[in-house]
Amino acid sequence: xxxxxFYRVQRTTDIISKTLSQVGERPLIxxxxxxxxLCPDVVVGMGDDCAVVRVxxxxxxxxxxxxxxxxxxxxxxxxxxxxxxxxxxxxxALSDIASMxxxxxxxxxxxxxxxxxxxxxxxxxxxxxxxxxxxxxxxxVGGDTCKSGELHLHVFCCGTLPRGSARLRSGAxxxxxIRVTGELGGSxxxxxxxxxxxxxxxxxxxxxxxxxxxxxxxxxxSELWHIAHExxxxxxxxxxxxxxSATAAADASPLDRALYDGEDFELLFTLPAENDPEFDVExxxxxxxxxxxxxxxxVSTGTAGVVFTDGARVPERGYDHFGxxxxxx
Amino acid sequence: xxxxxFYRVQRTTDIISKTLSQVGERPLIxxxxxxxxLCPDVVVGMGDDCAVVRVxxxxxxxxxxxxxxxxxxxxxxxxxxxxxxxxxxxxxALSDIASMxxxxxxxxxxxxxxxxxxxxxxxxxxxxxxxxxxxxxxxxVGGDTCKSGELHLHVFCCGTLPRGSARLRSGAxxxxxIRVTGELGGSxxxxxxxxxxxxxxxxxxxxxxxxxxxxxxxxxxSELWHIAHExxxxxxxxxxxxxxSATAAADASPLDRALYDGEDFELLFTLPAENDPEFDVExxxxxxxxxxxxxxxxVSTGTAGVVFTDGARVPERGYDHFGxxxxxx
Numbered sequence: 001x002x003x004x005x006f007y008r009v010q011r012t013t014d015i016i017s018k019t020l021s022q023v024g025e026r027p028l029i030x031x032x033x034x035x036x037x038l039c040p041d042v043v044v045g046m047g048d049d050c051a052v053v054r055v056x057x058x059x060x061x062x063x064x065x066x067x068x069x070x071x072x073x074x075x076x077x078x079x080x081x082x083x084x085x086x087x088x089x090x091x092x093a094l095s096d097i098a099s100m101x102x103x104x105x106x107x108x109x110x111x112x113x114x115x116x117x118x119x120x121x122x123x124x125x126x127x128x129x130x131x132x133x134x135x136x137x138x139x140x141v142g143g144d145t146c147k148s149g150e151l152h153l154h155v156f157c158c159g160t161l162p163r164g165s166a167r168l169r170s171g172a173x174x175x176x177x178i179r180v181t182g183e184l185g186g187s188x189x190x191x192x193x194x195x196x197x198x199x200x201x202x203x204x205x206x207x208x209x210x211x212x213x214x215x216x217x218x219x220x221x222s223e224l225w226h227i228a229h230e231x232x233x234x235x236x237x238x239x240x241x242x243x244x245s246a247t248a249a250a251d252a253s254p255l256d257r258a259l260y261d262g263e264d265f266e267l268l269f270t271l272p273a274e275n276d277p278e279f280d281v282e283x284x285x286x287x288x289x290x291x292x293x294x295x296x297x298x299v300s301t302g303t304a305g306v307v308f309t310d311g312a313r314v315p316e317r318g319y320d321h322f323g324x325x326x327x328x329x
Numbered sequence: 330x331x332x333x334x335f336y337r338v339q340r341t342t343d344i345i346s347k348t349l350s351q352v353g354e355r356p357l358i359x360x361x362x363x364x365x366x367l368c369p370d371v372v373v374g375m376g377d378d379c380a381v382v383r384v385x386x387x388x389x390x391x392x393x394x395x396x397x398x399x400x401x402x403x404x405x406x407x408x409x410x411x412x413x414x415x416x417x418x419x420x421x422a423l424s425d426i427a428s429m430x431x432x433x434x435x436x437x438x439x440x441x442x443x444x445x446x447x448x449x450x451x452x453x454x455x456x457x458x459x460x461x462x463x464x465x466x467x468x469x470v471g472g473d474t475c476k477s478g479e480l481h482l483h484v485f486c487c488g489t490l491p492r493g494s495a496r497l498r499s500g501a502x503x504x505x506x507i508r509v510t511g512e513l514g515g516s517x518x519x520x521x522x523x524x525x526x527x528x529x530x531x532x533x534x535x536x537x538x539x540x541x542x543x544x545x546x547x548x549x550x551s552e553l554w555h556i557a558h559e560x561x562x563x564x565x566x567x568x569x570x571x572x573x574s575a576t577a578a579a580d581a582s583p584l585d586r587a588l589y590d591g592e593d594f595e596l597l598f599t600l601p602a603e604n605d606p607e608f609d610v611e612x613x614x615x616x617x618x619x620x621x622x623x624x625x626x627x628v629s630t631g632t633a634g635v636v637f638t639d640g641a642r643v644p645e646r647g648y649d650h651f652g653x654x655x656x657x658x
Contacts (some may be wrong), residue, residue, distance in 0.1 A: 016452065021444030025474055028448065032455050033343050037468040041434065044470075051471035053435050055390055056488055063384070063392070065486050067437040069475050105370065106382050107398040110439075114351030119357065123345065126361050139366040142380035146398050149479055154439050156396055156485040160384055288424055 042170060047230070049096045050212050054149045055133070062166060064102040064159040067092040072151040077149055077195065082121050084194040085153075086128025092217070094198035095265040099215035101207025102161035104200070106153040109155055112148035118304075125153070136200055160208070167269070171212035172231035174187075174206045176270035178296040183219055185248025185257030193263040196246075202287060206269055209279060213269040219262035221306070225316045227270065228304040235306045237296040237314055249307040259315055270298055368498035373497060376559070378425045378543050379488075383497045389438075391495060392515025393431040393488040397422040401480040404521065407474030411450050413523040415457025420548070422486040423465055423527035423640045424594040428544035429497075431490035433467040433529070438484055441477035454482070465529055473481075490536070496598070500541035501560035507625040513549055514577025522592040534615060535598055538608060539559070542598040548591035550635070554645045556599065557633040564635045566625040566643055589646055599627055 015031070017022050031045040043062060044052035050066040070089045072078055085196060090107060097104045109129065126140075133139050138157070170184065181202060187193040199215070206213060214230060216223050220242065228235050239255055245264075247255035258264075272302070283292045306314040344352050344360070373381040379395040382515060389429050399418045401407055402434050404536060419436060426433045440456065442451065455469075467486070510531060516522040526546070541560060549571065557564050568584055574593075577586035587593075588638040600608060605623070612621045637641040 015366060016449050018444045020442060020448060020451065020476070023448050028451070031448070031452060035452065035455055035459055036470070037463050037469065038460060042468065044469050046469070046471050050488070051435065053470060053487070055384070055392070056435075061384055063435075063487070065435060065437055065487060067439050067472050067483070069439045069441055069483070071441065071475060071477055074475070074477075106380065106392075106394060108380065108394055108398050108485060108618075110398045112398055112481065116348045119349060119352050119360070120345050121348050122357070123360060126524065130364055130366060134366055138362075139368045139374075140476055141365070141368075141374045141382060142370050142394060142656065143375070143396050144398055144582075145357060146400060146403065147349070147482070148400055148403075148534050150477060152477070152481065154396070155482040156437060158382070158392070158394060158487065164366060182604070186583075201650065222655075263425065302583055307630065312344060328432045 007249050044166060048100045048168050048170070050102070052100070053085045054085050054163070055223050059162045060163055062163050064092050064097060064100050064161060064166065067154060067156045068096065069152055069154045080194060083128035083131070084123035087124040087132045088194050089153040089155050090132045090307060091196060091265070093155040094132070095215045095217070096201060097157055098157040098200045098203035099196050099213050099267060100166045101159065101203045101205065101213065102166065103161035104136050104159045106158045107133055107140045108153060109140055109143035109153060109186050111143065111145045111153060113151045114149060115147050117151060122320060123155055126192055136198065140243055163258050167207050167210055167213040168230070169212055169214045169227050170230035172227050172233045172270045172298045173211050173272065174212055174233070174298055174301045175273050176298040177273050177276045177294050178235060178268070178270050178298065179292055180243065180266055180268045181290055181292050182218070182264065182265065182266040183243045183245040183291065184216065185246045185254065185261050186251065187261055187263040190245065190247040196265040199267045201291065203267055206267065210269040210271045211274070213267060216264040216268055217321045219260045219261055220268070221259040221314055221317055222262070223268050224306045224314065228306050232301055232304050233299045234303060236295055237306060237308055239297045239308050241293060243291055243293045259314070273297070289308070338580040339515040346657065347551055361464060373495060377497050377499070378428045379431070381429070383492070385513045390489045393426060393429050393490060393495065394605055395422050395425045395483045396483060397425065400467045407640065411453035411522060411611050412457035412460070415566055416453040417523050418482040418484050418524060419458045420594065422484040423461070423529060424544045424546070425531035426486055427527050427529045428542055428596060429490065429495045430532045431495065432485055432533065433465050433488045435487045436462055436467055436484060438468045438482060439470035440470055440472065440474045440482060443478060444482045445478060451507045452473065465527065473558050476610045488605050494536055495577055496536050496539055496542040497559070498541055498543045498556050499559035501556050501599045501627045502540050503562070503630045504602050505540055505627040506602050506605045507564060507597070507599050507622050507627065508621055508623050509545070509549070509572065509595055509597045510614055510619055510621050511572040511574045511593065511595040512620065513545065513595065514583065514590050515574045515580060516592040519574065519576040525594040527594060528596045531616060532596055533617065538604070539598040539600045545593040545595050546591055548589045549597070550588040550643050550646055551591070552597050553643065554637045556597070557635050561630055563632060564625055564627045565621055565628050566637055567637060568637055570622060570624045572622045581627050588643070602626070621635050
């Protein structure tokens with residue numbers, strides 16, 4: 001048996017009698033993480049964008065594992081075009097694979113749906129999933145189906161990357177600059193949450209150049225705080241520098257859209273400041289059509305925090321899947 | 330790009346306008362399978378118990394991938410002890426890994442649940458999942474959570490096995506004898522569907538001795554027909570030989586329980602008749618406490634069929650997840 005039976009001590013007495021909505025998603029995940037076994041063949045376990053595991057001690061490539069559910073009425077509306085629903089379901093998982101700098105290889109899909117769902121709808125969803133998988137060089141190789149009162153798609157992605165090269169949210173260092181690809185905010189309002197391109201080539205190119213990386217699924221604020229917590233670092237955000245989408249810019253509170261909307265699926269990363277001038281030139285040469293904006297700095301390590309340049313705290317507010325807002329859309 | 334864009338021709342015009350319940354699970358899966366891309370790094374794609382994939386052409390070990398959903402009110406009742414719910418959720422996926430003769434390594438779990446679910450219930454479910462994972466030498470390394478109207482667990486298992494050694498349902502040969510482990514039938518009535526032990530050690534031991542193998546999730550009839558279809562073989566079942574559980578034996582229709590109840594999670598396999606006498610001796614020595622019963626023969630190949638010894642057809646009836654019965658329990 002490879003996995004230890006030493007479970008970490010759980011401090012659960014204060015929250016255990018509450019419901020998921022009362023507790024929220026993060027304490028739930030932290031609790032489940034505490035209960036998980038520790039295994040030597042697990043490079044990265046619960047808590048990052050993906051898990052990273054190693055088939056054997058001398059394996060040349062690590063395996064990256066990710067699962068992602070989407071639910072009708074929560075992640076997409078019933079009238080969303082089914083091919084775009086499929087594209088989003090697979091695209092979300094691929095975006096997480098991109099944020100580790102990995103290559104997606106194989107997908108499994110669990111489909112649960114009401115019995116009265118037209119087969120035509122399901123085949124259109126799978127057409128969308130197969131199409132985005134093919135664009136990114138991977139394929140659906142299995143899964144399962146079951147009847148349910150709601151329509152859910154659970155996409156499991158298995159990717160690979162050179163041993164030890166995964167970029168994590170915990171790698172931010174003092175003196176790093178913070179950058180983000182593309183433009184943020186208004187993804188739901190503009191419909192981009194259904195058609196975004198996972199930043200796969202960019203993630204693979206960034207892998208050997210950055211100290212920490214993740215994708216923006218729950219909003220810039222939430223993702224910055226994730227890096228801050230996991231890296232135990234103080235991050236300073238230049239609000240004026242945040243690249244806004246046209247939809248966000250037209251909103252009454254443009255910055256809020258970028259900070260809290262989520263589902264941008266852009267890459268957020270940190271890299272050493274001394275490498276930044278050369279990085280900037282290289283990026284423009286390699287990806288001339290995609291913005292990559294410097295939006296802040298990692299000023300110190302030791303304590304987690306995210307502040308604006310005037311010292312005001314960036315609210316740690318993101319999408320909570322068990323919170324009052326429910327799931328997205 | 331590794332995956333071809335050559336999609337197989339779909340003959341969908343006759344069923345595409347129907348609903349999932351009208352069509353049923355098998356035609357749905359066959360349709361989705363036709364739409365999937367073909368990739369050289371996929372050893373076994375959609376349609377077997379698990380997918381088998383290869384990280385690189387010279388990899389020493391193949392990767393086995395499986396996903397399995399369970400839904401409250403369908404696969405288990407609301408009053409089932411939560412630790413046993415967790416045990417079943419992981420056990421089902423492990424049983425599929427066992428049926429390939431593989432070793433389970435890593436698990437991801439998607440949890441979707443109503444917001445008013447007590448945290449205590451969820452932690453008990455995960456306690457059950459972590460316990461069975463530890464027993465089988467694997468661990469939960471990630472997953473995702475989301476609010477939903479129903480409680481679902483989707484377990485994704487990644488296992489490994491020596492390159493090219495997966496045992497499939499398509500390997501049955503003329504002259505094989507058919508054997509099954511344990512006793513069949515009445516799994517739901519006896520509660521065994523919540524506490525069965527996945528036959529992992531047995532599956533690994535059987536891997537190099539059998540021509541075809543699968544686990545019994547949807548009932549003996551359904552699993553025999555799967556082997557018949559995938560191996561294009563005619564199977565003869567000796568009804569009198571089928572090992573019955575005490576619960577099935579006490580039923581008014583004992584054989585029906587074994588044929589159609591499902592969720593026994595025993596291993597069903599075929600091996601060359603000439604090896605069977607020695608196999609029988611070896612099995613009794615290696616697994617003295619577990620029955621392994623010879624229940625039939627593969628009499629010919631070319632056409633798929635399952636018949637009793639008197640020539641009567643074994644009804645191809647199993648659990649259809651989109652059929653009138655809905656999901657199990």
